Amino acid sequence: MIAGFSTGIAISIFVSILTFFAVYSLILTSQKSQIFNFSAIAEVAMGRFGFHMLNFMLFIQSAGSVISYFILVADTIPILLGLYFPQYPMLADRQLVTILVAVFIIFPLNLFRSIGALARWSAFSVLLLPVMIITVLIRAPAYSREHDAPMMQVGKDPVAAMGIMSFAFVCSQVAHSNYLSQKNQSLNSWKMSSFLSTLLSWSISISFAAIGYLSFGKDVSSNIFSNFPVDDNVINVGRLALGVSMVLTVPMAFYPARESIQKTIGFETADRQPTPMQHYSVTVILFSIFLIFGVQIRSLGKVYSVVGGIASSFLAYIIPGFAYLAVFHPNWLSFLNKRYQIIAQTQFEPLTGLPLNKISAKPTWWLDIASIILITFGIIVMSFTAYRALI
Numbered sequence: 001m002i003a004g005f006s007t008g009i010a011i012s013i014f015v016s017i018l019t020f021f022a023v024y025s026l027i028l029t030s031q032k033s034q035i036f037n038f039s040a041i042a043e044v045a046m047g048r049f050g051f052h053m054l055n056f057m058l059f060i061q062s063a064g065s066v067i068s069y070f071i072l073v074a075d076t077i078p079i080l081l082g083l084y085f086p087q088y089p090m091l092a093d094r095q096l097v098t099i100l101v102a103v104f105i106i107f108p109l110n111l112f113r114s115i116g117a118l119a120r121w122s123a124f125s126v127l128l129l130p131v132m133i134i135t136v137l138i139r140a141p142a143y144s145r146e147h148d149a150p151m152m153q154v155g156k157d158p159v160a161a162m163g164i165m166s167f168a169f170v171c172s173q174v175a176h177s178n179y180l181s182q183k184n185q186s187l188n189s190w191k192m193s194s195f196l197s198t199l200l201s202w203s204i205s206i207s208f209a210a211i212g213y214l215s216f217g218k219d220v221s222s223n224i225f226s227n228f229p230v231d232d233n234v235i236n237v238g239r240l241a242l243g244v245s246m247v248l249t250v251p252m253a254f255y256p257a258r259e260s261i262q263k264t265i266g267f268e269t270a271d272r273q274p275t276p277m278q279h280y281s282v283t284v285i286l287f288s289i290f291l292i293f294g295v296q297i298r299s300l301g302k303v304y305s306v307v308g309g310i311a312s313s314f315l316a317y318i319i320p321g322f323a324y325l326a327v328f329h330p331n332w333l334s335f336l337n338k339r340y341q342i343i344a345q346t347q348f349e350p351l352t353g354l355p356l357n358k359i360s361a362k363p364t365w366w367l368d369i370a371s372i373i374l375i376t377f378g379i380i381v382m383s384f385t386a387y388r389a390l391i
Helices: 005-033 038-084 094-109 115-127 129-146 158-169 172-180 187-219 233-264 276-296 300-328 339-344 365-390
Strands: none
Touching (some): 005 038, 005 172, 005 300, 005 365, 038 094, 038 172, 038 233, 038 300, 094 233, 094 276, 115 233, 129 187, 129 233, 158 187, 158 300, 158 365, 172 300, 233 276
């Protein structure tokens, strides 16, 4: 029990509110600067350091996601194969089965250059989510009497819980693509869509968390399916859905990780694409590294807390907060670097080809406060997580 039930709900509400402020202020900043690219916004916020730091954190975020998906594959498929095919004991070997599934099924899906080639598989993996939810809803209440679930007890590590929730809610890196895909690109429309999507995400995640905690109490695991006995046939349907979903979801996180590495080492630039040799070399090396970590690490919660506390905090809170202040109140940051004085004198001009709104983007007092809270909260969670990871 990392946060505790009541504390966890409070933290989740706070994190979801910060997420809403972050994605809304990020698009407001883009409206003002007419820069609708996350990397470019990071450069406005922190200069070239921000650009390179963003790529690094995107890599950490994506790498953590890939490793966590491998852990979930290892927690589901070998269990099912070992249960239903006991005559073949090798099929219950966690590492062997995970490696075989990764090499012969997952790896070929990562060879494409564009993630668009996997659109149908991605849609299919999303359709498996209701199956997981329904199986848990059906069977979880049956185990609630066997576990103690105190309501008001504070968990052992609330800061780690903040990192995990940051990992779950972070979406700043896709805010621009989502905004540009909207037919109505007014700020009011974006505010409403951001609010509704954040509310929906929070509702789904807190429902799963509440069901898991109320059913298994202090014994609940970071992977809710790990709490159920392996011979529960209804739950095994959900386990199968989770395993298949993770197999199809690995590429969704692998592609951004590979792209960030290719950009960092210069294989991919604005006017140059990686050669086939470069593309396949980076793919093989990265996939092998992620797979090694995936089969060796068993603690899903540890991956979530470390990656969430470091990478997700930077992406979800620090960059949006700094970007807002850099564009709307650069004088507030002039003590950090003289470049903010230059930004203060800059008149942002519309860029040809970008969708423009007639609404003028203006700062508000509540976003001023929110941006400072975003930066402060992000730095605190990031610092505590880094410290705990090193000791």
